[in-house]
Amino acid sequence: xxxxxxxxxxxxxxxxxxxxxxxxxxxxxxxxFVSINKNKNLQSIGQTCKTIYFVxxxxxxxxxxxxxxxxxxxxxxxxxxxxxxESLFTGKPSHKAxxxxxxxxxxxxxxxxxxxxxxxxxxxxxxxxxxxxxSYVDTINRLESLQFYSAEERxxxxxxxxxxxxxxxxxxxxxxxxxxxxxxxxxxxxxFS
Amino acid sequence: xxxxxxxxxxxxxxxxxxxxxxxxxxxxxxxxFVSINKNKNLQSIGQTCKTIYFVxxxxxxxxxxxxxxxxxxxxxxxxxxxxxxESLFTGKPSHKAxxxxxxxxxxxxxxxxxxxxxxxxxxxxxxxxxxxxxSYVDTINRLESLQFYSAEERxxxxxxxxxxxxxxxxxxxxxxxxxxxxxxxxxxxxxFS
DNA sequence: CTGATTATTTAACAAATGTAAAAGGAATTG
DNA sequence: CAATTCCTTTTACATTTGTTAAATAATCAG
Numbered sequence: 094x095x096x097x098x099x100x101x102x103x104x105x106x107x108x109x110x111x112x113x114x115x116x117x118x119x120x121x122x123x124x125x126f127v128s129i130n131k132n133k134n135l136q137s138i139g140q141t142c143k144t145i146y147f148v149x150x151x152x153x154x155x156x157x158x159x160x161x162x163x164x165x166x167x168x169x170x171x172x173x174x175x176x177x178x179e180s181l182f183t184g185k186p187s188h189k190a191x192x193x194x195x196x197x198x199x200x201x202x203x204x205x206x207x208x209x210x211x212x213x214x215x216x217x218x219x220x221x222x223x224x225x226x227x228s229y230v231d232t233i234n235r236l237e238s239l240q241f242y243s244a245e246e247r248x249x250x251x252x253x254x255x256x257x258x259x260x261x262x263x264x265x266x267x268x269x270x271x272x273x274x275x276x277x278x279x280x281x282x283x284x285f286s
Numbered sequence: 287x288x289x290x291x292x293x294x295x296x297x298x299x300x301x302x303x304x305x306x307x308x309x310x311x312x313x314x315x316x317x318x319f320v321s322i323n324k325n326k327n328l329q330s331i332g333q334t335c336k337t338i339y340f341v342x343x344x345x346x347x348x349x350x351x352x353x354x355x356x357x358x359x360x361x362x363x364x365x366x367x368x369x370x371x372e373s374l375f376t377g378k379p380s381h382k383a384x385x386x387x388x389x390x391x392x393x394x395x396x397x398x399x400x401x402x403x404x405x406x407x408x409x410x411x412x413x414x415x416x417x418x419x420x421s422y423v424d425t426i427n428r429l430e431s432l433q434f435y436s437a438e439e440r441x442x443x444x445x446x447x448x449x450x451x452x453x454x455x456x457x458x459x460x461x462x463x464x465x466x467x468x469x470x471x472x473x474x475x476x477x478f479s
Numbered sequence: 480c481t482g483a484t485t486a487t488t489t490a491a492c493a494a495a496t497g498t499a500a501a502a503g504g505a506a507t508t509g
Numbered sequence: 510c511a512a513t514t515c516c517t518t519t520t521a522c523a524t525t526t527g528t529t530a531a532a533t534a535a536t537c538a539g
Contacts, residue, residue, distance in 0.1 A: 157430075159434045159435070162434075164433060164434050166426075166429070166430065166433065178419070178422055178423055178426055179423045179426050179427060182419045182420070182422070182423050183423060211412070215408045215411070218408070218411060218412060218415065219404070219411060221415075222411065222414075222415040222418070225415070225418060225419055225422060226371070226375045226418055227375070228422065229371055229375070229418060229421065229422040229425065230371055230372050230375050230376060232422065232425045232426055232429055233359075233371055233372050233425055234372060235429055236359070236425055236428060236429050236432065237350075237359065239429065239432040239433060239465065240357065240359065240432060240462070240463075240465045241352045241355075241357050241462065241465060242352070243525080244525080244526075245525095263485095263486070263487095264486075264487065265485095265486070265487085269433070269434065270433075272432065272433045272434060273526070273527090274526075274527060274528080275486085275487075275488090276487095276488080276489085276526085276527075276528080276529095277525085277526055277527070278487095279487060279488050279489075280488090280489090280525095280526085282487095282488090283488075283489085436495080437495080437496075438495095456515095456516070456517095457516075457517065458515095458516070458517085466496070466497090467496075467497060467498080468516090468517070468518090469496085469497075469498080469499095469517095469518080469519085470495085470496055470497070471517095472517060472518050472519075473495095473496085473518090473519090475517095475518090476518075476519085
């Protein structure tokens with residue numbers, strides 16, 4: 094049963110970029126599952142990120158503290174990549190943590206052997222290049238929304254783009270994700286909806 | 287003279303990730319120069335981005351209009367990559383433009399033949415994977431600063447990180463880059479400096 | 480089920496940032 | 510170098526968002 098989950102995951106990946114059966118097997122052999130209970134950390138602040146995760150089932154977030162306040166930087170749902178890129182790609186410790194929002198199962202791929210696979214399997218490197226490109230585009234779009242859209246516009250566009258987030262995720266996390274306080278988000282919700 | 291500039295550029299690239307002499311030559315043959323006068327666009331709004339640029343000499347920015355107001359999303363200086371990634375990686379038209387801030391020379395690499403080079407030259411694909419990873423990390427860091435840092439904090443950290451920007455770039459561009467108005471930036475400058 | 484905890488909303492006020500308009504400086508052009 | 514245009518600052522006021530605290534509402538554990 095766990096193996097079929099892995100196979101589904103590999104299928105999902107190969108839709109992003111075609112990979113050979115051997116490459117599929119090589120990735121398959123690196124994948125393992127990690128279960129994390131609600132509100133527990135998968136990765137803690139201060140660790141250097143050396144693992145790539147995808148959400149298999151559940152939801153997770155990346156967060157950090159700014160002036161003792163919890164700030165959510167990113168949400169991940171089924172099949173979503175969740176990495177602390179600024180640590181993984183630089184080798185520096187991360188000031189961010191990864192936390193399960195519900196009881197969540199992650200697929201875990203250790204970075205070092207994965208990067209070694211890149212040497213033998215050009216198609217795997219290409220796949221992960223495209224995975225990173227997607228995340229990059231998502232981040233650019235979020236940057237644009239934070240740069241010059243009002244809190245209300247940002248909230249409305251989140252509802253449109255990911256209704257599930259607004260329905261299922263605690264508002265305190267959503268507020269900081271939008272770059273505002275809970276109180277401010279409550280006000281916005283009171284005016285429209 | 288132009289050829290030595292190209293060679294310098296290729297050297298710069300190969301410091302990011304080692305590439306073979308053949309790969310260097312293949313990239314070399316794809317590179318060309320484009321000169322753009324101050325305040326002129328290198329790429330216009332509405333175009334789909336099909337070219338990768340690096341700044342050879344001068345400076346440039348990516349901008350778009352939000353409610354008829356000019357918003358600078360990104361600055362690029364010597365050796366910096368400048369692409370409208372959300373268009374290049376998705377094939378959709380971009381609502382952003384690339385503009386020379388001074389008279390500027392760009393190195394231009396057409397995306398299609400470059401992506402074709404990826405097939406024969408694994409090391410070139412790796413190089414550009416790393417280039418994109420760097421941009422991704424930069425964008426994540428900017429996202430963090432916009433998400434929960436005050437305008438004043440953002441301005442101060444820009445001074446620290448890129449004093450040249452604050453010294454050389456018109457303030458009207460810097461203000462929107464920081465996600466604030468010119469008036470607000472003037473106020474911040476009046477209080478500290 | 481009940482008390483305790485946690486999440487969300489509301490209220491009142493403070494601070495930050497936006498808007499519009501005018502004034503002063505700097506740069507550019509004829 | 511004079512005139513024009515563009516850039517930056519300042520002012521006054523409006524709006525948005527933040528802060529603190531209290532009141533509800535929802536969830537969780539025993």
